[in-house]
Amino acid sequence: xxxxxxxxxxxxxxxxxxxxxxxxxxxxxxxxxxxxxxxxxxxxxxxxxxxxxxxxxxxxxxxxxxxxxxxxxxxxxxxxxxxxxxxxxxxxxxxxxxxxxxxxxxxxxxxxxxxxxxxxxxxxxxxxxxxxxxxxxxxxxxxxxxxxxxxxxxxxxxxxxxxxxxxxxxxxxxxxxxxxxxxxxxxxxxxxxxxxxxxxxxxxxxxxxxxxxxxxxxxxxxxxxxxxxxxxxxxxxxxxxxxxxxxxxxxxxxxxxxxxxxxxxxxxxxxxxxxxxxxxxxxxxxxxxxxxxxxxxxxxxxxxxxxxxxxxxxxx
Numbered sequence: 102x103x104x105x106x107x108x109x110x111x112x113x114x115x116x117x118x119x120x121x122x123x124x125x126x127x128x129x130x131x132x133x134x135x136x137x138x139x140x141x142x143x144x145x146x147x148x149x150x151x152x153x154x155x156x157x158x159x160x161x162x163x164x165x166x167x168x169x170x171x172x173x174x175x176x177x178x179x180x181x182x183x184x185x186x187x188x189x190x191x192x193x194x195x196x197x198x199x200x201x202x203x204x205x206x207x208x209x210x211x212x213x214x215x216x217x218x219x220x221x222x223x224x225x226x227x228x229x230x231x232x233x234x235x236x237x238x239x240x241x242x243x244x245x246x247x248x249x250x251x252x253x254x255x256x257x258x259x260x261x262x263x264x265x266x267x268x269x270x271x272x273x274x275x276x277x278x279x280x281x282x283x284x285x286x287x288x289x290x291x292x293x294x295x296x297x298x299x300x301x302x303x304x305x306x307x308x309x310x311x312x313x314x315x316x317x318x319x320x321x322x323x324x325x326x327x328x329x330x331x332x333x334x335x336x337x338x339x340x341x342x343x344x345x346x347x348x349x350x351x352x353x354x355x356x357x358x359x360x361x362x363x364x365x366x367x368x369x370x371x372x373x374x375x376x377x378x379x380x381x382x383x384x385x386x387x388x389x390x391x392x393x394x395x396x397x398x399x400x401x402x403x404x405x406x407x408x409x410x411x412x413x414x415x416x417x
Contacts, residue, residue, distance in 0.1 A: 139355025184226035
């Protein structure tokens with residue numbers, strides 16, 4: 102592998118505020134970055150760094166609570182789509198070894214069409230012990246939600262779909278922000294487990310606030326693992342299973358992992374935002390990507406989500 106190969110770094114503000122040429126350049130680089138690497142890094146964006154910093158402070162505070170306190174907030178509905186999921190519950194698809202992480206889920210708090218979609222959205226859960234948690238994470242959720250729509254707008258231009266194609270798809274989308282804690286490596290941790298085993302995300306795209314420490318790696322298109330280095334002010338974007346189905350693998354789902362650190366005493370925190378369509382969306386091939394024929398039969402996005410949640414141990 103070329104040692105100079107590196108995940109592309111793009112300016113989202115150039116798409117939002119730049120000239121027509123800037124917008125075209127961003128669209129082209131976003132498309133080629135996701136197609137060739139599966140990841141891009143946004144060096145600037147509209148998400149307030151003060152909000153993300155505050156969110157990191159709060160998840161650090163929450164995950165330091167006693168295990169019995171955290172378990173009070175476990176949600177039994179819909180594959181733990183809200184609240185707390187304990188250490189060692191989730192595993193990668195086709196892996197028998199649990200990931201070395203615990204996490205929290207915050208979902209969409211208000212719906213444009215609650216009659217149509219309300220049944221799919223459990224109420225959010227908020228920890229009593231952390232007073233600012235709700236306000237901060239709703240602010241972060243809304244900021245990442247708005248930003249993800251801008252990214253999808255740009256991607257839609259590259260894919261030659263109608264202007265509202267992705268916007269209508271993700272309105273009332275079942276998107277989730279997942280603050281994750283990777284604790285120090287305990288001597289009693291399951292053998293053969295890693296912080297996050299190689300996997301692909303289920304959703305359209307993932308927009309992740311840069312993690313507090315390294316460890317994220319993507320499987321490059323040439324079959325080599327490539328480190329993804331970011332800071333907390335940047336956003337990392339990767340492509341998921343649903344986008345892969347929509348684009349007929351023109352943009353493949355990106356295999357990635359979080360490896361165990363050399364320093365076994367270290368913590369790692371990250372905050373991915375998983376961008377999902379609304380539960381009525383049918384995932385069918387985008388016309389510009391059909392090529393010699395669609396590889397996948399159309400499938401309802403909620404049905405696909407449940408299939409994948411069962412595969413990773415979150416739904417029985």
